[in-house]
Amino acid sequence: MKRYGLTPLFLATAWLSAPMWSFLPQTALAAGNDVTVHDHTHQTATKAAPTEKSMKLSIPKPLIAEHEEILAELERATRAGGKTADAAKAVAAVLHPHALKEEExxxxxxxxxxxxxxxxxxxxxAQVLPLTDKLxxxxxQMLAEHKEIVAALERLxxxxRAENKPEVENFAQALAQHALTEEQVTYPTAILIGEYVKxxxxK
Incomplete structure (x- = not known):
């Protein structure tokens, strides 16, 4: 079974804008519009106070690579056919708005x-503090969304299993474990970074 490290459920900008999301209903995609991300997100994350030297905050590259691997497996699952593909698309639908928040x-x-x-x-x-305070x-709410995502993964x-697609079953299991790691390691680490900087x- 693959494990996806100590990092969050998802997805740097390349994933969030990937063609695979095109199969989602527009209403599902619109659910992420409450959170301004992509270009604006990175502007927010990198903008320092006028009197301070500008510093770039960026998602660590290993996380991006890891998320791209997760994307590839999820995309394959959406093309697996039958109820498995439908269930994989349902995972993507609940995952997308949550992933936008994580990226932000x-x-x-x-x-x-x-x-x-x-x-x-x-x-x-100090520019990290608005992000960690928001988290x-x-x-x-993020943990509540995890429950929805994990429930969708259980259905996947x-x-x-019913359609004899063990690689997809193992992927779903690993991704659920990844969510737990996120709750116990990644989110607390991000919050502690803010508290330490304060x-x-x-501050």
Whole structure:
């Protein structure tokens, strides 16, 4: 069974804009419009106060690569045929708006980890605080969305098992475990980054 590391459920910009999402109903895609992402997201994540040196916050590249692998497997599942394909599309439908939120404020703070682990803290790191504060505020909703995603993954597992598609069943199982890792490791890490920066900068 594949594991998807210590990182969140999903998806850097390349995934969120990938053609596979075109099969979703427009209403499902519109669900993500409450959260402004993509270009605006990265502008928000990288914009520092006028009096501070600009610093780039970016999602770590290993996460992007990992998410691309997840995308590829999910896309294959949507083309598996039968009820398995339908269930995979249902997973994508509930995953999409959640992934937009993660890209906006859950993943970029992780880009500060190497600098912080080296003991480097600078005033321009304060720009991460709106992101980590928002994640802390939205955490109950994010966890509630996880329950919906995991339920959809369970239905995918059942369909894949019934149609003898073990690779899809294993993928769904690994992705559910990935969500748990996200809850226990990734989100808390992002929030702690914000709290540590506040402490060091006296915010």
């Amino acid at each position: 404020y859950a993943l970029p703070p992780l880009g500060l980890l190497p600098a912080l682990a080296s003991g480097n803290v600078s005033p321009d790191m 802390k505020q939205e955490l109950p 597992k059942i369909s894949a 402490l060091r900068l006296g």
